Amino acid sequence: DIVMTQTPLSSPVTLGQPASISCRSSQSLVHRDGNTYLSWLHQRPGQPPRLLIYKISNRFSGVPDRISGSGAGTDFTLRISRVEAEDVGVYYCMQATQFPRTFGQGTKVEIK
Amino acid sequence: EAQLVASGGGLVQPGGSLRLSCAASGFSFSTSWMNWVRQAPGRGLEWISCITNSGSTIYYADSVKGRFTISRDNAKNSLYLQMNSLRAEDTAVYYCVRDWYWSFDLWGRGTRVTVSS
Numbered sequence: 001d002i003v004m005t006q007t008p009l010s011s012p013v014t015l016g017q018p019a020s021i022s023c024r025s026s027q028s029l030v031h032r033d034g035n036t037y038l039s040w041l042h043q044r045p046g047q048p049p050r051l052l053i054y055k056i057s058n059r060f061s062g063v064p065d066r067i068s069g070s071g072a073g074t075d076f077t078l079r080i081s082r083v084e085a086e087d088v089g090v091y092y093c094m095q096a097t098q099f100p101r102t103f104g105q106g107t108k109v110e111i112k
Numbered sequence: 113e114a115q116l117v118a119s120g121g122g123l124v125q126p127g128g129s130l131r132l133s134c135a136a137s138g139f140s141f142s143t144s145w146m147n148w149v150r151q152a153p154g155r156g157l158e159w160i161s162c163i164t165n166s167g168s169t170i171y172y173a174d175s176v177k178g179r180f181t182i183s184r185d186n187a188k189n190s191l192y193l194q195m196n197s198l199r200a201e202d203t204a205v206y207y208c209v210r211d212w213y214w215s216f217d218l219w220g221r222g223t224r225v226t227v228s229s
Contacts, residue, residue, distance in 0.1 A: 031214075039215040041157075043157075049219055051212075054213060054217075090156075094215075094216070096211075096214035096215060096216075097214075100159055100171070100172075100173045101147075103157045103158070106156045106157070
């Protein structure tokens with residue numbers, strides 16, 4: 001199974017400041033079709049997760065452009081250019097290149 | 113509006129069974145791969161099963177293989193999860209999730225399963 005490791009696990013941030021989360025996979029996420037199926041999800045307390053980013057860097061519908069994804073191979077990053085109050089919650093990376101699909105442990109973002 | 117509504121959760125004794133359902137609406141269910149993902153209390157997300165649009169191919173996590181069975185009825189726009197031989201570690205909120213280009217774009221609100229005596 002592909003192990004997804006996120007760092008940090010907790011990130012206190014100041015409103016208006018940037019934040020970034022790293023996600024590393026135990027093996028390359030490049031699929032035989034050439035795509036890399038790494039996505040990012042955000043979960044607010046008491047709510048189901050919602051998709052933010054798919055295939056490393058593609059913003060899902062309605063996701064603001066201050067949220068971005070980057071990376072390749074085994075190393076990926078989610079960046080928030082200016083943190084807003086609505087960004088609090090837990091962020092997960094997820095790989096769908098191979099079954100079983102696996103998630104990172106989650107990174108909790110909270111306001112300082 | 114696309115929507116997934118999971119139901120069927122509840123309290124069950126260890127070794128018991130439960131069948132979860134997920135009603136889909138507002139999108140083409142019959143052309144969508146579907147998944148079940150669970151989240152234990154205070155824990156992260158765990159993918160447990162996927163079924164292709166026709167139901168011809170199914171995948172399971174090792175943690176549930178042989179105990180859980182995913183199925184679908186495209187005529188009823190419904191997804192199911194039959195859970196047998198339940199254990200305390202199966203206690204979680206179970207989410208029905210749409211697969212979209214190998215990402216999870218649509219999540220239901222989840223149904224809570226508690227396995228306890």
